[in-house]
Amino acid sequence: MAVGKEIARKIHDLVDRDMTFMHICGTHEAAIARHGIRSVLPEQLKIVMGPGCPVCITPQGEIDAALELVDRDCIVATYGDLLRVPGSRGSLESSGGDVRVVQGVHKAVDIARSTEKEVVFVSVGFETTAPTVAATLLTRPPDNFSILSCHRLVPPAMKWLLEQGEASLHGFMLPGHVCTVTGYADYEQFPVPQVVAGFEPDDILLGLLMLVQQVREGAHRIDNAYPRAVCREGNRKAMDLMYQVFEPSDVEWRGFPVIPGSGLKLRPEFSMYDAQIKFGIEFKHVDKHTACICDKVLRGIAQPDDCKLFGKVCTPRTPVGPCMVSHEGACKIWHTYQLKKA
């Protein structure tokens, strides 16, 4: 941590104006909170969260689609974090159906091999998880298996955020996990300071220092503060697998409108594994009816304790919105570490 202290000192020396940086990764928020990183930064430097939690950005209409599959007597398998996310009429956990928590898509395929019932894997996640799902579908799972594809791609959401300009951002800390797979060439289209950062406290502080330096220089480039895991080209094999099975689609994100090319749908040659086609299910837009401000938190224009329900009506035991459910959700993280806005 001696290195971290030295980096923090340099950040203090260099920050000479207000600077706001956004990260797009729940794991970054968890690490920042766990290690108290905001407490060692100068007041003028703010870190805000973006749409970096894959469970949180899954809109209500997709949770409702998963609930519809339960009604169709399917076995619905997914990650534990998704279970308690509220849909329009309860959650998968409260549905009373055969809903199973699995560690990954391969476990859902194992379930399909052991039953004659239909098994649907609710497949959420960014470019980090989609290649694994693609590799599994290429092994041709049994006919009673399908996926509900709720995948999202990060760069189109960043483009949307920059076009709105509502969060007054000076730069982005790019998601280290996602960039391990995708590389960062695709982010070069964005004319703002960017840094790829890892997840140890020193990685995050170094990433922030590099962002501050770019702002001071009036530069915009992508610095790589995580070279032990990330290279510009990423993992081409994983990306090729992903695009062999999936193609980009226009989808809504929670808190965002439909963002062109920001989702992944199965290519026609894999349509037999597409639960939407198999069961004739559409993703429908659902208007928000609670005071939950997850939409604003996910766009970096509000922080969890701006929400009047935070820690009162909405707690990890009684979540009102997805950001209080997922381990990568900003509200759950802030509640766990008892954070408050500076």
Ligand code: SF4
């Ligand atoms: Fe939504 Fe709860 Fe977070 Fe408020 S505290 S924004 S209700 S998840």
